[in-house]
Amino acid sequence: MWDPDQYIRYADLRLRPAIDLLTRVELQSPRRIVDLGCGVGNVTQMIAERWPRAELTGIDSSREMLARARELPDDIDWVQADIANWSPTGPLDLVFSNAALHFVDDEHAHLLPKLLQSVTPGGVLAIQMPRNFGEPSHTLMYDAAREGPWRDRLTPLMRPPPVAEPEHYYDILAPSASSLEIWETVYLQVLQGDDPIAEWTGATWGEPLLEALDDDERQAYEADYKRRLRAAYPRRSDGTTLFPFRRLFIIAMR
Numbered sequence: 001m002w003d004p005d006q007y008i009r010y011a012d013l014r015l016r017p018a019i020d021l022l023t024r025v026e027l028q029s030p031r032r033i034v035d036l037g038c039g040v041g042n043v044t045q046m047i048a049e050r051w052p053r054a055e056l057t058g059i060d061s062s063r064e065m066l067a068r069a070r071e072l073p074d075d076i077d078w079v080q081a082d083i084a085n086w087s088p089t090g091p092l093d094l095v096f097s098n099a100a101l102h103f104v105d106d107e108h109a110h111l112l113p114k115l116l117q118s119v120t121p122g123g124v125l126a127i128q129m130p131r132n133f134g135e136p137s138h139t140l141m142y143d144a145a146r147e148g149p150w151r152d153r154l155t156p157l158m159r160p161p162p163v164a165e166p167e168h169y170y171d172i173l174a175p176s177a178s179s180l181e182i183w184e185t186v187y188l189q190v191l192q193g194d195d196p197i198a199e200w201t202g203a204t205w206g207e208p209l210l211e212a213l214d215d216d217e218r219q220a221y222e223a224d225y226k227r228r229l230r231a232a233y234p235r236r237s238d239g240t241t242l243f244p245f246r247r248l249f250i251i252a253m254r
């Protein structure tokens with residue numbers, strides 16, 4: 001279950017890539033826009049500010065996140081749906097998705113070309129996904145799961161890295177794109193406080209593991225994961241922890 005409060009704790013850092021993606025979409029006046037995996041709606045709100053006359057829909061599978069989104073003042077349609085089974089009711093000019101498609105249980109080789117087909121010719125599919133799954137922030141989480149007494153329960157919940165190499169996305173989208181731009185950015189995130197990386201990953205990628213443990217186990221598991229993280233990302237003399245985070249961007253025009 002998604003916890004809106006935990007997620008928005010690092011909203012500034014999580015918003016930066018969304019802004020970088022949004023700025024690179026060159027559409028002048030898209031009429032119908034969908035934000036897939038809109039969460040609490042703060043990125044959807046930025047989309048509304050950029051194109052105030054567009055008809056805008058935010059889609060998310062989490063009732064809790066959408067409840068928070070519905071508190072926003074904007075005229076946005078909020079719809080609860082699973083992106084894997086979602087299909088648009090009419091032609092779209094922009095399908096936007098920030099930090100969500102890596103959670104969807106559908107092969108990207110199937111899902112992304114389908115999403116590109118859902119925009120009109122000249123329309124755009126704009127996606128940002130994290131690609132940090134091979135870095136200690138993520139591998140240590142699974143090491144702590146594999147090497148503790150909870151191994152049998154947690155191992156089946158571990159997912160293979162859900163985001164492929166950039167070249168894969170070129171191969172699956174190029175056949176139906178009139179233009180295709182793919183790039184990566186590594187953000188050097190400067191975090192404050194105790195064990196900030198565990199806080200960050202626990203709110204997203206670690207959720208299913210934490211939910212499978214009882215309170216005592218969760219404490220013991222988190223203590224082990226944090227110990228490993230502190231060795232991999234030592235706190236600096238100024239009190240900060242540097243967390244390099246790689247993200248993949250795709251802008252495909254149909």
Ligand SMILES: C[S@@+](CC[C@H](N)C(=O)[O-])C[C@H]1O[C@@H](n2cnc3c(N)ncnc32)[C@H](O)[C@@H]1O
Pocket residue numbers: 002014018036037038039040041042043059060061062065081082083084097098099100103104105204
């Ligand atoms: C990391 S948040 C990103 C939220 C927002 N796009 C942002 O940039 O702040 C991921 C969101 O994707 C949603 N999500 C995950 N899997 C989904 C699915 N299969 N269908 C719809 N939404 C999904 C989650 O509920 C969550 O709100």
